[in-house]
Amino acid sequence: xxxxxxxxxxxxxxxxxxxxxxxxxxxxxxxxxxxxxxxxxxxxxxxxxxxxxxxxxxxxxxxxxxxxxxxxxxxxxxxxxxxxxxxxxxxxxxxxxx
Numbered sequence: 001x002x003x004x005x006x007x008x009x010x011x012x013x014x015x016x017x018x019x020x021x022x023x024x025x026x027x028x029x030x031x032x033x034x035x036x037x038x039x040x041x042x043x044x045x046x047x048x049x050x051x052x053x054x055x056x057x058x059x060x061x062x063x064x065x066x067x068x069x070x071x072x073x074x075x076x077x078x079x080x081x082x083x084x085x086x087x088x089x090x091x092x093x094x095x096x097x098x
Contacts, residue, residue, distance in 0.1 A: 001036075001083055001094070002059050004049040006074040012044065014073065021067040029062060036093060046074060052094065056080060 008015055029035040029051070036050040053059045059078055068074040083094055 001081055002051045002053055002056070003079045003081065004051055004059065004063065005046065005077045005079070006048070006068060007046040007077075008044075008068075008074050010073050015068070018067045018071055018073060025066050034062065 026035060026038055026049070034051050034053055036052055038047060038049040040047050051059060051062070053062070056078065063069050063076050063078070066076075069076060086094055
């Protein structure tokens with residue numbers, strides 16, 4: 001699993017101009033069962049995306065499609081972690097057997 005951390009580097013007004021395309025991008029990867037959860041940080045300085053991917057290279061490729069990345073509106077960092085414990089209801093999602 002990967003935690004994708006976005007930190008906005010432009011004014012929110014500029015960011016909001018690309019929000020519709022960013023949401024379409026998110027939906028694309030939810031439909032492909034890659035993204036698990038996403039949302040804004042509080043305060044609104046960036047966002048977080050939880051992703052299940054085969055490799056860091058796949059995550060980097062996916063990030064490169066994000067309009068916030070393409071238009072240099074946010075900085076991205078990625079943390080990979082191995083789930084050693086989770087809620088029982090998440091087991092199918094985390095193992096890809098849904």
